[in-house]
Amino acid sequence: MTETASLVGVKEHRVVLPGGLIAILGGGQLGRMTAIAARTMGYRVRVMDPEATCPASFVVDETIVGRWDDEEAARRLASGADAVTLEIEQIGVDALRRVAQLAPLRPGVEPVRIIQDKTLQKTWLAEHGFPVGAFRVVRSEAELQEAVPQLGARVFLKIGRGGYDGRGQARIGMGASATEEAIHAAWKSIGEMPAVAEKALDLDFEISVMAARNSAGEVRSYPAARNHHENQILAWSVLPADVPAELERRAEELASSICAALGIEGLLCVEMFVTRDGELFVNELAPRPHNSYHQSERGCVTSQFEQLVRTTCNLPLGDTALLTPAAIVNLLGEVWLDGAPDFAAALAVPGVRLHLYEKHTPRKGRKMGHLSAVGSTADEALERVLEAKRRL
Numbered sequence: 564m565t566e567t568a569s570l571v572g573v574k575e576h577r578v579v580l581p582g583g584l585i586a587i588l589g590g591g592q593l594g595r596m597t598a599i600a601a602r603t604m605g606y607r608v609r610v611m612d613p614e615a616t617c618p619a620s621f622v623v624d625e626t627i628v629g630r631w632d633d634e635e636a637a638r639r640l641a642s643g644a645d646a647v648t649l650e651i652e653q654i655g656v657d658a659l660r661r662v663a664q665l666a667p668l669r670p671g672v673e674p675v676r677i678i679q680d681k682t683l684q685k686t687w688l689a690e691h692g693f694p695v696g697a698f699r700v701v702r703s704e705a706e707l708q709e710a711v712p713q714l715g716a717r718v719f720l721k722i723g724r725g726g727y728d729g730r731g732q733a734r735i736g737m738g739a740s741a742t743e744e745a746i747h748a749a750w751k752s753i754g755e756m757p758a759v760a761e762k763a764l765d766l767d768f769e770i771s772v773m774a775a776r777n778s779a780g781e782v783r784s785y786p787a788a789r790n791h792h793e794n795q796i797l798a799w800s801v802l803p804a805d806v807p808a809e810l811e812r813r814a815e816e817l818a819s820s821i822c823a824a825l826g827i828e829g830l831l832c833v834e835m836f837v838t839r840d841g842e843l844f845v846n847e848l849a850p851r852p853h854n855s856y857h858q859s860e861r862g863c864v865t866s867q868f869e870q871l872v873r874t875t876c877n878l879p880l881g882d883t884a885l886l887t888p889a890a891i892v893n894l895l896g897e898v899w900l901d902g903a904p905d906f907a908a909a910l911a912v913p914g915v916r917l918h919l920y921e922k923h924t925p926r927k928g929r930k931m932g933h934l935s936a937v938g939s940t941a942d943e944a945l946e947r948v949l950e951a952k953r954r955l
Contacts, residue, residue, distance in 0.1 A: 579645040579876035581605030584707050586644035586666065588637070588659075589624060590617035592930065593650035593852045597599070597862075598623045600868035605843045611640040618920040634661045641665035649876040650851050651678070652679040653725060656752075665808060669778075670829035670850045677825065678848045681759045682723040688845055691824055693817065696836070697762040704750045709890050710741060710760045717763035722753045732795060767839045768877040770804050770848070771855045772818035773832045773878055775870045782822055783813040785863060785883045788855045789941075790834075796928060800855040801890040801945045806945070813843055813863050815879040816863040823847065828876045830867060832856065854893070854930075861916070861935050862889030862944075887937045890944040892952045894932040896925035914938055915951040 580586070585601050587594045590612030598619050600607040610619045611627040620626040629636020632655030641647050641662040647670050659672045677683050682700045689695050689918050699710035701720075711718050718741070720729030733749035735741050749880025769792065773785040788806035790797055804811070817831040825831065827850075832853035834846040852867045860866040865873075873881055906917055919932035934951050938944035 566624060569742065569840060573894055574591070576877060578878060579606075583645035583876065584624075584643060585872065585875055586610070586640045586647040586656050587623075587650055587651035588631075588640065588647065590614070590623070590651060590660070592618045592922075592932075595622055595920060596857075597648075597650060597868045597871050600866060600873045601719035601935070604869070604872055606872065609644065611636055611641060615907055616923075618922060621921050631655055631849050632658055634658045637660075637661045638665065639829070641668075646875045646877070648676070648871060653852055654679075665910075667877075668829070670825075670827045674719075674825040674827050674831075674850055678850050680723045681721055681847070682757050683856070684848055685693060685759050685761075685778050686947045688821070688848075693821060694842070694844050695792065696764050699760045701760050703758045704745050704747060704755070707758075707760060708746050708881055711735055711741050711746055713758060716763040719761045719763060720749050720753060721759045721761065723757040723759065733759075740929040764836055764844065765839050767837050767841075769834065770806065771800075771832055771834045771853065773830060773853060773856045773867055774815075774818040774822040774827075775830050775858070775883070776822045776827050776872055776879055777874055778828050778859055778877055780823070781880055782819045784819050784882050785856065785859060785867070785885050786885050787811055787814045788858070790855050794928070796895070796930075797854045797893055799860065799890060799892040799945065799949065801941050802856075802858050802888060803941055806942050810841070810843065816866075817845070820898040821845070824852075830871050854891075857918070857933055858889035858891045858935055858944075862887050862935050886940070888941040888944040889935060889937045890948045891933045892948045892955075894919075894934065894952070896927050898952075898955055899925035899931065900927070904955040906955070907933060909951040912936070912951040912954065914944070914947050 564609040584607045587845045589938045590610035595618040609625040610622040615628050615845045627640045637658035646667045654867045660666050701707040717736040735749050756800050769790045772787050776782045787804040790800045790801045823832040830850040836844045856867040915936045934945050935950035
């Protein structure tokens with residue numbers, strides 16, 4: 564946000580000390596874990612969420628109930644707050660601007676506006692010279708019919724706004740030819756909304772890098788995490804990624820460069836594809852804590868949640884060094900659908916901890932919690948957490 568001589572500008576670079584009030588747009592599990600870190604550091608916390616009993620509501624001082632585009636709820640959230648951050652990027656731009664009029668908003672309105680729409684995000688990345696795979700922005704079925712053969716007939720279609728965890732996505736030409744009928748069905752399946760059509764890459768594996776930037780422009784990146792997805796939902800993630808040193812360097816530099824170019828004040832997670840020939844491409848951006856860095860709470864000097872509190876309050880950035888290899892595995896609603904999980908059996912595995920989000924209605928694909936584990940190596944940490952899940 565551009566600094567002015569207004570009161571907001573004066574407040575913009577002020578350090579918010581413990582005892583201050585942090586406001587968070589979003590009260591899901593990311594807001595919950597950020598709030599826990601903030602309370603550990605002595606801050607008061609207020610959140611805004613469409614659900615009164617959201618996961619964060621059980622650990623914060625106040626919950627404002629409102630839709631993501633509710634400007635009045637956003638005003639109530641920010642009023643009297645010392646600083647505001649977010650745990651979900653799908654906040655209405657007008658609501659973000661309303662917040663920014665009342666308190667320092669980190670990461671800022673413009674970075675979120677760009678990131679929350681994949682059509683803008685992908686175009687911004689390409690225009691700024693960051694490595695992305697071949698893609699086309701499509702706003703009609705006719706444009707999609709034209710784009711698919713240009714991209715090589717094997718295409719991922721991703722809705723511009725609102726899609727996550729595989730929702731709002733379709734595959735074209737995977738296991739069947741990309742006929743006009745298949746393309747029509749894909750377009751219908753995403754609700755005939757503006758989208759990004761991406762060429763399917765020859766992937767080796769996926770990684771992510773979390774970067775943090777403060778108002779002085781200092782950037783620190785975390786070591787890369789290696790990620791495994793099932794049905795487009797993150798299944799497990801492990802730190803370190805155990806990739807070649809040159810790839811690790813490139814990935815960390817890429818995340819830091821994107822964070823700086825966007826002018827983020829806060830966190831930015833950069834999801835990346837590594838192809839079989841060693842090329843590195845940016846997949847997606849998230850201006851908030853990220854599922855693939857939950858294990859930073861166990862393995863790093865500073866967790867991603869404490870780091871968000873630090874950037875929000877304009878405190879010095881925390882050390883991002885890895886202390887011990889760590890891994891997480893997500894617990895989706897399916898774990899509950901056949902009966903109560905055997906948490907005692909899972910916790911009998913050495914180095915394992917349980918993290919539940921207090922979501923009371925398990926559904927297929929819904930993230931209900933995660934298991935974390937540490938080990939002497941990345942492989943050991945990952946095997947421990949996967950064994951714990953098997954015992955559930």
